Amino acid sequence: MVASTLGQTSPASPDEFAGREQLRASSAEFRKEVIEITDGVFAAVGYSASNVTLIQGEKGSIIVDTSANPVDAKAIVDAFGNRFVRPVLAIIYTHNHPDHSGGASVFAGSDNPEIYSHQTLLESGPEFGRGPRDGGDAFGTKLADHLFINAGTKLEYGRVTPHTREGFLPPTRTFRGESETIELAGVQMQLIHTPGESPENTAIWIAGKGVLVPGDDFLKSYPNLSPIRGLKLRPPEKWIASLDKMLALDATYMVQGHMRPILGRDEVRKALTDYRDGIKTVLDQTLAGIKQGKTPDELVQEVKLSPELSKSPYLQEYYGTVAWAVRGIYADYVGWFDGNATNLNPLPPGERARKMLEMAGGLDKVIARAREAIEAKEFQWAAEMIDHVLAVDPANMAAKEIKAQALTELGERQINANARNYYLTTAQYLLKRERQA
Structure with a gap:
């Protein structure tokens, strides 16, 4: 009590x-751990607000996402130990969020690597937010220690080390359109534009190793489609399409941007399928209710995951919720007015x-x-x-x-x-x- x-x-x-x-x-x-995903691919989990993926090449290293800040990045370099070999030949950003891009300067060092992203990353403006409480209160940055548990998809964000962008380095090579195939240090990979949690999200597919790095398009939580910190709806139709793209790859390993990787072809397929279906059923039910003239408050009571999906370990509501998704979809499709004339003025x-x-x-x-x-x-x-x-x-x-x-x-x-x-x-x-x- x-x-x-x-x-x-x-x-x-x-x-x-x-x-x-x-x-x-x-x-x-x-929990902090460097996990060997498969030969030449490692994930540093728990050292920062997001995961860092190390891909070993013929004469150097490739880094996917760079942690939240230089302090965390240095700890990850140390944790990788002799698995991390300079020079760093390339850094790839899955997306622009500070927790994924704030430690790039540490990994780059004096190696002058190419930095890859989708062109949309350079075109995206800053998140709008809601006044002085636009994110910290949802992440618990000012919460007393004895009350804080975690930040949903990360142990903490901004409580220990401020989430600055001091280590961010701008992309030097971008691609447009659906995808681009590149070869780095003898490793062939495909960069695939997969808008979802962010407009610029890029999945990295290493077919020769069966490894998919989806950025934040997959999290072990119901997705945060409509964040309470004051952001626009993350378009569910595009997110669903991106998940379908990733399902078609038939990956054996998935190293997402947060929480522990998914290992094994069957489990990766289940994770991506549940995630896609969890978004789609909420979208479909909400749109059907809107067409019937139902209000957001009514829809929040009615729109539910199926019993099977509600039990999925990949759809527990640690970060987003079905109810918030319903409200965000309603506002995005038909605006603020709920149809009750009393609420016009x-x-x-x-x-x-x-x-x-x-x-x-x-x-x-x-x-x-x-x-x-x-x-x-x-x-x-x-x-x-x-x-x-x-x-x-x-x-x-x-x-x-x-x-x-x-x-x-x-x-x-x-x-x-x-x-x-x-x-x-x-x-x-x-x-x-x-x-x-």
Whole structure:
């Protein structure tokens, strides 16, 4: 059970916290290890927010993705040991995210390697985000140590080493279109444009070794199609098409950008198939519901994975969720309006809250009812009631404490790291009496 300034709720059953414990168990995916994938291919897992792949060539090394920063990159070079041989002849970026491209300068050293990417990487603008809380709170960068578990697809991001781009080096060779076949240090490989988690995502296919490096188009989690940190929908149709491209390769080994690699042809096929089907069924159900005139709130209650897919180890909701995907798809296809005419020009939040509080008998009664809701484990309802209080009296510490406990209780019941981190960080801000930037 969760302690708070208000006391404790009634005793909890173990099942209430099953999601949290499953998330905690998923941290085993990030244990530090250099894994030999097959002859001449190694993956450094757990040393940074993303994996680094080393491909040994005839007279040097090829690096795919470069970790989050120079500090992590140096640790990975050390971990590779004598498997890492200079010169580095090429660096390949699967995509532009800082956790994959921030350590390039360390791997490049003075070797002056070619740096490969899709042309879209150079054309992509910065992520827009949502004000000062655009990513750190979802990643738990300010969360107290005893509350932090992980960041969903990585052990941590920005808590130990700031996620700067100080080690980023711009691409020197890019390709356009669907794919390009290159030979580096005697290793032939195909660079395949696979937009999905990012527009520029590039999969690397080494046919002679049966190795696929898909970037972030595959993660051992339901995909984060609509990130809460304030990004556009990651187009599911393109993502599905990219997964179909990768399935057609019939890879034996898959070294994705996060978590431990998938080894064995049958398991790689299952992983990619489940991932594709998990996106497609949510897209199809959501679009069918939109055509029936259903609202986002209705669709979130109705759109589900099949029982088989919901049990897949590759679709647990550590990073993205089905509900967030539904909301993102709805907004992307038909915009913000949910079809309810009342919502065309709603009352301002403060005015609505004053009227609701008056109807409920006043601020003090609502606070008392929210306390009762906490005791009854109706944590979402408690938070929603208190939002009316804070809309008219934002400095009310009794209300802040109740909301902080409601969010803490909700956070402690999450399997999703982004949700957990955001709930618990918001609770911290409330108890500090002011929101931190």
